[in-house]
Amino acid sequence: MLTRWLAPRCLRVSALVVVMLLVPVFVEAQTGQVTLKGIVSETVALSVRPDLIPAKAGLDVVRTGNTIRITWSSDDSKGPVIRVPLLVRSNSSFKLSAKVESATAMLTQLSVIDVRATGRLVSPQAVNGLNVPQQFEMHGSNESSPLDISRPLIVVSGPRVSLGGTLESPDNALEITVLIGVRPEPGHRWMVQLTFSGTAE
Numbered sequence: 001m002l003t004r005w006l007a008p009r010c011l012r013v014s015a016l017v018v019v020m021l022l023v024p025v026f027v028e029a030q031t032g033q034v035t036l037k038g039i040v041s042e043t044v045a046l047s048v049r050p051d052l053i054p055a056k057a058g059l060d061v062v063r064t065g066n067t068i069r070i071t072w073s074s075d076d077s078k079g080p081v082i083r084v085p086l087l088v089r090s091n092s093s094f095k096l097s098a099k100v101e102s103a104t105a106m107l108t109q110l111s112v113i114d115v116r117a118t119g120r121l122v123s124p125q126a127v128n129g130l131n132v133p134q135q136f137e138m139h140g141s142n143e144s145s146p147l148d149i150s151r152p153l154i155v156v157s158g159p160r161v162s163l164g165g166t167l168e169s170p171d172n173a174l175e176i177t178v179l180i181g182v183r184p185e186p187g188h189r190w191m192v193q194l195t196f197s198g199t200a201e
Contacts, residue, residue: 042092042200045167049085049175057082066198072182073191081109081181086196087118087173088161093201095157096176100149104190107147109181112156119171121163126174130158157201 046068048061059082060071074080088094100107112132133154147153156176165172184190 042090043167044088044090044092044094044198044200046096046196046198047087047089047173049087052083052085052177054082059084068196070194070196071191072180072194073189074184075189077184077186079108079181079183081179083113083177083179085175085177087175088198089165089167089169089173090161090198090200093157093159094161095199095201096155097152097197097199098155099152099195099197100147100192101195102149102182102190102192104188105182105184105192107149107180107192108183109179110147110153110155111179112176113179114175114177116175118173118175119169121165121169121172122174123160123163125159126161130156130174132156152197155196 044066046066047063048068048070050061053059053061058072058074060073062069062071068086070084072082086096088096098110100110115127115130117127133156155178158174161174162169162172180194182190182192
């Protein structure tokens with residue numbers, strides 16, 4: 001009785017196995033190759049070189065993927081200036097923007113003062129193809145003039161940076177040093193929050 005019940009089912013299983021084995025062979029005979037297609041998502045990652053920022057600068061830096069949030073506070077009323085080295089890694093063309101928020105100080109300087117490749121996995125076009133809007137180039141004459149911070153500012157844009165590596169590799173980033181200056185309100189402890197965001201173009 002059990003044999004009668006199993007026999008037809010064994011035949012079905014055997015037939016299914018034969019079909020499963022024959023179908024790939026048939027497909028290979030017809031096409032001669034198997035093609036896999038995939039898409040790598042565009043990625044832009046930001047970080048900061050903390051070893052190049054003086055400890056006494058009074059900065060609090062928070063990194064989240066493609067965003068760097070810098071909180072700068074001080075009692076210094078002399079219009080301080082700091083240099084912030086940003087590291088940009090990307091597998092596509094990118095855009096770096098800045099959003100500035102402060103109720104106690106005015107932003108007077110936001111300039112790109114240096115750009116360099118960190119190693120062999122940086123695209124040769126990354127430095128030469130960088131586009132810095134004129135307002136963010138280094139000019140001595142505008143250091144005391146407040147900048148319009150009512151909307152995000154496009155600081156720099158450029159072609160693909162990284163040829164390989166990971167989001168933490170030491171030799172695949174573009175180091176962009178930004179000069180930041182503020183004019184505090186007199187008689188108050190001041191605070192400025194700058195958010196740098198990198199996006200694919």
